[in-house]
Amino acid sequence: MQLFYQPHLPEIQHLDLDESKHCIKVLRMKSGDEINLIDGKGTFYKAKITNENHKQCEFEIISTEKEADFNFHRHIAIAPTKNIDRIEWLVEKATEFGIDEISFFQSFHSERKVIKIDRLEKKVISAMKQSIKAKKPIINEIDSLQNIISNAKEANKFIAYVDFQNTTYLKNELKNNRDSIILIGPEGDFTEEEVELSEKKGFKKVSLGKSRLRTETAALAAVHLMNLIAE
Amino acid sequence: MQLFYQPHLPEIQHLDLDESKHCIKVLRMKSGDEINLIDGKGTFYKAKITNENHKQCEFEIISTEKEADFNFHRHIAIAPTKNIDRIEWLVEKATEFGIDEISFFQSFHSERKVIKIDRLEKKVISAMKQSIKAKKPIINEIDSLQNIISNAKEANKFIAYVDFQNTTYLKNELKNNRDSIILIGPEGDFTEEEVELSEKKGFKKVSLGKSRLRTETAALAAVHLMNLIAE
Structure with missing residues (x-):
């Protein structure tokens, strides 16, 4: 599964420059396509691309899922x-x-x-x-x-x-x-x-x-x- | 601890080309110096250099020690x-x-x-x-x-x-x-x-x-x- 990283989720709903390029130029994803993201804070996001801009790919969140916490630090x-x-x-x-x-x-x-x-x-x-x-x-x-x-x-x-x-x-x-x-x-x-x-x-x-x-x-x-x- | 590898121990009592060079040229070891070797078959050897030849360093074995066997394969x-x-x-x-x-x-x-x-x-x-x-x-x-x-x-x-x-x-x-x-x-x-x-x-x-x-x-x-x- 391809995951994208956006540490400012859910406030910021676009990919950074590198991730946008990878998503749009390399993987050739289009507006309407679904992507999976992580925020680095323990939540998975499912989202839909709303603007296939290869410098700032925009998306809107469809659903979220919390990762199970580990038992100890x-x-x-x-x-x-x-x-x-x-x-x-x-x-x-x-x-x-x-x-x-x-x-x-x-x-x-x-x-x-x-x-x-x-x-x-x-x-x-x-x-x-x-x-x-x-x-x-x-x-x-x-x-x-x-x-x-x-x-x-x-x-x-x-x-x-x-x-x-x-x-x-x-x-x-x-x-x-x-x-x-x-x-x-x-x-x-x-x-x-x-x-x-x-x-x-x-x-x-x-x-x-x-x-x-x-x-x-x-x-x-x-x-x-x-x-x-x-x- | 510096170890040398000679898989044909104890029959062959000299180092191969690379190991001889390392021992004599790099580490500057001399005749009479003690070295430690392994045979890859589970035995450690202690030996004394008898000929500080950097292409074929000769030694004589002083003592051996068997490595403890592991409990299973x-x-x-x-x-x-x-x-x-x-x-x-x-x-x-x-x-x-x-x-x-x-x-x-x-x-x-x-x-x-x-x-x-x-x-x-x-x-x-x-x-x-x-x-x-x-x-x-x-x-x-x-x-x-x-x-x-x-x-x-x-x-x-x-x-x-x-x-x-x-x-x-x-x-x-x-x-x-x-x-x-x-x-x-x-x-x-x-x-x-x-x-x-x-x-x-x-x-x-x-x-x-x-x-x-x-x-x-x-x-x-x-x-x-x-x-x-x-x-």
């Missing part, structure tokens, strides 16, 4: 990788599985201190359309690990730490209906001080399993687990 | 995607999580009929080194779906099929210590005839969850689940 916070492709990939896959909020932080072993949110937003919107989701995950600007830890409001807080002796597995700690945040460290992992700081603020040290995972793979494992818990 | 069979990057990505991530065998098949809605195994083998070897694994997953040449179905020897056989009414979730069907194969269809999914054929051969229709996943994401979810079951 799913939040991951990651130290971004040096190679930004790996983060873009993660953002796409996390959106497919289902995620509510993605944060980035700088920590002692961080390899990257800058993130271009615009590019990630595009990946997210494309993944939402692909996987037929109406609610756009929140993508936060990069912040210090300390701020992320101090500001976390979730009921269940976890820090994934590579320690093959630790048998406290995230899969056994996540609870349905409990808002959760999971911190995923950089390739050099968290320092002991960072782990201690997070523990003081109520984070629990968890293992993602017996394999040594790259940052983005660990983050995806965490996202997959949060989704499994609620099904 | 983990096999996924996938309809390869049009964009081969997505399959390369999957092969890398599946190796990180842990997988024993990856097969590819042609089915009615397949978008790609050819797979270059050589490139995938390189991805797998690189991922093994990265995630410190000694056993190389088997990567099979592409085959017909019919042959894959008929030849499957695993005790537990699953076909992942997009059907949001189906509440038979893979996560509840996998059993520890039971060799498993999971079929993952192309973007257009399996046809009803293909599902029926697989069911006749003992495959069980399962759901991976409530999200609409791309082929490679579905495959990775299945791989992650197989690993979770045993932990």
Whole structure:
């Protein structure tokens, strides 16, 4: 199913420049044709094209449908990788599985201190359309690990730490209906001080399993687990 | 930890051309230095360089260590995607999580009929080194779906099929210590005839969850689940 994105629905009832071009020039849709839209806030819209303008395609809403709410708020916070492709990939896959909020932080072993949110937003919107989701995950600007830890409001807080002796597995700690945040460290992992700081603020040290995972793979494992818990 | 790959260990005690160059020219290792190797068959080797030749670096084995066996054989069979990057990505991530065998098949809605195994083998070897694994997953040449179905020897056989009414979730069907194969269809999914054929051969229709996943994401979810079951 082809979905169009208009974040200002229902107030604005036309597509933006790129979406208008795609709809009218590429897909050759005409006035009177039906289209499906998402607002990024959790609602699907069915609409009819009223003006096949390839710069500003106008439509009128026929019907709406709310996406079912997820059982809890799913939040991951990651130290971004040096190679930004790996983060873009993660953002796409996390959106497919289902995620509510993605944060980035700088920590002692961080390899990257800058993130271009615009590019990630595009990946997210494309993944939402692909996987037929109406609610756009929140993508936060990069912040210090300390701020992320101090500001976390979730009921269940976890820090994934590579320690093959630790048998406290995230899969056994996540609870349905409990808002959760999971911190995923950089390739050099968290320092002991960072782990201690997070523990003081109520984070629990968890293992993602017996394999040594790259940052983005660990983050995806965490996202997959949060989704499994609620099904 | 830097790992070198020599599939003919312990018989051959030198690195191949690429690995020799990397070891001697890039890492500037010398005779007498210790290196770590894997044979792709499940054994780690510690060795000492005896001849720092950058075309054929020779070494002698000091000690060996067997990698712990996984509880069961983990096999996924996938309809390869049009964009081969997505399959390369999957092969890398599946190796990180842990997988024993990856097969590819042609089915009615397949978008790609050819797979270059050589490139995938390189991805797998690189991922093994990265995630410190000694056993190389088997990567099979592409085959017909019919042959894959008929030849499957695993005790537990699953076909992942997009059907949001189906509440038979893979996560509840996998059993520890039971060799498993999971079929993952192309973007257009399996046809009803293909599902029926697989069911006749003992495959069980399962759901991976409530999200609409791309082929490679579905495959990775299945791989992650197989690993979770045993932990």
